Amino acid sequence: xxxxxxxxxxxxxxxxxxxxxxxxxxxxxxxxxxxxxxxxxxxxxxxxxxxxxxxxxxxxxxxxxxxxxxxxxxxxxxxxxxxxxxxxxxxxxxxxxxxxxxxxxxxxxxxxxxxxxxxxxxxxxxxxxxxxxxxxxxxxxxxxxxxxxxxxxxxxxxxxxxxxxxxxxxxxxxxxxxxxxxxxxxxxxxxxxxxxxxxxxxxxxxxxxxxxxxxxxxxxxxxxxxxxxxxxxxxxxxxxxxxxxxxxxxxxxxxxxxxxxxxxxxxxxxxxxxxxxxxxxxxxxxxxxxxxxxxxxxxxxxxxxxxxxxxxxxxxxxxxxxxxxxxxxxxxxxxxxxxxxxxxxxxxxxxxxxxxxxxxxxxxxxxxxxxxxxxxxxxxxxxxxxxxxxxxxxxxxxxxxxxxxxxxxxxxxxxxxxxxxxxxxxxxxxxxxxxxxxxxxxxxxxxxxxxxxxxxxxxxxxxxxxxxxxxxxxxxxxxxxxxxxxxxxxxxxxxxxxxxxxxxxxxxxxxxxxxxxxxxxxxxxxxxxxxxxxxxxxxxxxxxxxxxxxxxxxxxxxxxxxxxxxxxxxxxxxxxxxxxxxxxxxxxxxxxxxxxxxxxxxxxxxxxxxxxxxxxxxxxxxxxxxxxxxxxxxxxxxxxxxxxxxxxxxxxxxxxxxxxxxxxxxxxxxxxxxxx
Numbered sequence: 001x002x003x004x005x006x007x008x009x010x011x012x013x014x015x016x017x018x019x020x021x022x023x024x025x026x027x028x029x030x031x032x033x034x035x036x037x038x039x040x041x042x043x044x045x046x047x048x049x050x051x052x053x054x055x056x057x058x059x060x061x062x063x064x065x066x067x068x069x070x071x072x073x074x075x076x077x078x079x080x081x082x083x084x085x086x087x088x089x090x091x092x093x094x095x096x097x098x099x100x101x102x103x104x105x106x107x108x109x110x111x112x113x114x115x116x117x118x119x120x121x122x123x124x125x126x127x128x129x130x131x132x133x134x135x136x137x138x139x140x141x142x143x144x145x146x147x148x149x150x151x152x153x154x155x156x157x158x159x160x161x162x163x164x165x166x167x168x169x170x171x172x173x174x175x176x177x178x179x180x181x182x183x184x185x186x187x188x189x190x191x192x193x194x195x196x197x198x199x200x201x202x203x204x205x206x207x208x209x210x211x212x213x214x215x216x217x218x219x220x221x222x223x224x225x226x227x228x229x230x231x232x233x234x235x236x237x238x239x240x241x242x243x244x245x246x247x248x249x250x251x252x253x254x255x256x257x258x259x260x261x262x263x264x265x266x267x268x269x270x271x272x273x274x275x276x277x278x279x280x281x282x283x284x285x286x287x288x289x290x291x292x293x294x295x296x297x298x299x300x301x302x303x304x305x306x307x308x309x310x311x312x313x314x315x316x317x318x319x320x321x322x323x324x325x326x327x328x329x330x331x332x333x334x335x336x337x338x339x340x341x342x343x344x345x346x347x348x349x350x351x352x353x354x355x356x357x358x359x360x361x362x363x364x365x366x367x368x369x370x371x372x373x374x375x376x377x378x379x380x381x382x383x384x385x386x387x388x389x390x391x392x393x394x395x396x397x398x399x400x401x402x403x404x405x406x407x408x409x410x411x412x413x414x415x416x417x418x419x420x421x422x423x424x425x426x427x428x429x430x431x432x433x434x435x436x437x438x439x440x441x442x443x444x445x446x447x448x449x450x451x452x453x454x455x456x457x458x459x460x461x462x463x464x465x466x467x468x469x470x471x472x473x474x475x476x477x478x479x480x481x482x483x484x485x486x487x488x489x490x491x492x493x494x495x496x497x498x499x500x501x502x503x504x505x506x507x508x509x510x511x512x513x514x515x516x517x518x519x520x521x522x523x524x525x526x527x528x529x530x531x532x533x534x535x536x537x538x539x540x541x542x543x544x545x546x547x548x549x550x551x552x553x554x555x556x557x558x559x560x561x562x563x564x565x566x567x568x569x570x571x572x573x574x575x576x577x578x579x580x581x582x583x584x585x586x587x588x589x590x591x592x593x594x595x596x597x598x599x600x601x602x603x604x605x606x607x608x609x610x611x612x613x614x615x616x617x618x619x620x621x622x623x624x625x626x627x628x629x630x631x632x633x634x635x636x637x638x639x640x641x642x643x644x645x646x647x648x649x650x651x652x653x654x655x656x657x658x659x660x661x662x663x664x665x666x667x668x669x670x671x672x673x674x675x676x
Contacts, residue, residue: 079300
């Protein structure tokens with residue numbers, strides 16, 4: 001069997017390092033893998049856990065020799081977290097090796113055995129590996145992922161990868177300080193006319209450990225690149241890559257390079273690198289996809305912190321990409337304007353990855369020249385505030401609720417699970433390009449993997465009967481059979497999407513009149529907006545019963561969409577939710593989903609919308625690319641699939657203060673125009 005003693009089942013696992021007993025991802029991975037952590041002396045059936053090749057691992061090795069016990073060597077997997085472990089970040093996976101450990105070439109490891117003997121060339125496995133590599137490239141993911149938007153070196157350089165001093169992968173990978181000196185000397189000699197760029201290790205940047213190179217190693221054509229950027233961005237610009245044992249050498253192979261390797265890392269010796277040291281045990285020739293399959297699909301054990309279970313590689317990519325996106329976007333911090341008091345606590349949670357503290361400003365008079373972006377609630381960005389903010393020279397970001405928002409209304413002070421942050425405009429205002437509109441325009445270039453994810457998401461949303469607010473519902477009345485059913489969703493008439501995205505039709509009453517005139521034989525169903533039903537916003541139609549056949553109140557929008565044949569709307573999100581379910585949609589305004597070939601448009605849409613989209617291309621842009629999502633259970637940024645799970649389960653926490661304030665708000669609902 002390729003993984004040595006893998007046939008032996010897990011059981012009691014004895015450890016002599018406190019780190020194994022602390023609550024954390026490693027302990028949980030071991031528990032979910034079937035191990036029971038113990039402290040004591042193992043019997044003949046027990047195993048001993050050690051962490052890598054640290055000094056604390058010597059205790060475990062000594063006991064193993066004494067008791068003739070088996071060893072389980074544990075280490076972080078090749079995709080770990082956003083921040084380094086020394087910054088306190090939990091990991092996404094681990095390797096559980098019963099033969100050795102991947103970075104120690106003194107003895108074979110489970111990974112080496114997999115790469116030597118494993119079934120790595122099945123077409124479906126290689127195809128999955130190719131999709132996995134592309135997913136890492138698209139998300140810019142590496143072991144650590146706290147990457148900034150630094151200015152990259154001009155293309156055409158030779159990349160040298162530094163590491164932290166005395167790292168175990170160097171000591172047990174046949175290398176030392178001289179290996180780094182030899183690497184720099186060789187790169188200069190073999191590329192006499194090229195620029196040399198030395199990439200500093202993330203833990204060196206964070207101040208945790210020193211590297212092997214410093215400014216003293218620079219000359220007229222050698223520079224130290226100390227910014228934290230995605231390795232994929234550097235590989236795209238480099239002409240050659242030199243490394244000792246760094247994981248970036250593995251990633252360079254995945255990026256299409258043939259790195260020059262001066263140690264004996266796990267990825268050397270398979271015919272994919274220029275090796276300065278021979279590794280006789282490795283006689284098999286691998287493709288980059290087979291190498292990836294062995295390391296990422298077969299060797300690593302992956303963990304999903306949101307669902308608290310072991311998972312596959314693809315789930316880890318989605319989870320880590322969501323966390324990395326949040327960190328990268330928030331790293332500079334924000335100064336937030338026009339954010340209501342009740343929302344501020346949630347904002348601090350949602351944008352907690354912001355480097356400098358999130359600062360809330362009171363208004364135009366408080367605009368300072370802070371070196372951070374300005375975040376403004378989109379509907380509250382006045383011309384006066386926009387003028388003051390533009391004078392600071394910092395980006396202005398418009399923020400709004402997302403499209404899978406919550407289980408309950410925002411007007412009832414239920415915090416959102418998704419938000420959009422737009423640096424171009426805002427999705428509901430067609431007068432200007434938004435980040436969503438740009439994403440939609442680029443959607444025809446999506447990969448098959450991305451479209452499959454969008455399709456699975458769409459089917460999951462439909463199966464879970466999810467919408468924006470996911471309200472409890474009364475049963476629908478019985479509608480007459482044999483006639484076309486048309487739903488007319490009411491909107492809040494002072495909503496910004498109506499002010500910016502409609503023309504002659506700007507009220508629910510006029511919308512109903514148009515729908516009735518165009519469809520005299522159909523059964524018209526009018527559903528008032530939930531905020532209007534609650535008396536919190538404008539948009540009531542007093543004579544709705546004379547214009548529609550049925551006025552359906554307190555009903556779940558998904559029940560209606562399952563029943564009707566068509567939707568007539570101004571700019572309501574219900575139009576998009578109807579498209580998800582295959583319903584025909586007629587627009588009398590210019591919502592974000594109009595103009596892409598999926599709707600019947602009776603109002604002019606921007607000429608910028610000049611491509612025809614499939615439904616899943618639209619779903620990917622609208623529900624995956626554009627919003628950000630927050631998991632209230634773990635307190636982490638998350639992918640959309642986690643929010644779908646939370647909404648479907650219906651067990652979302654809600655603060656007592658918000659519940660009390662919501663009830664108080666209901667008392668004063670008739671005065672909503674005043675206090676809102």
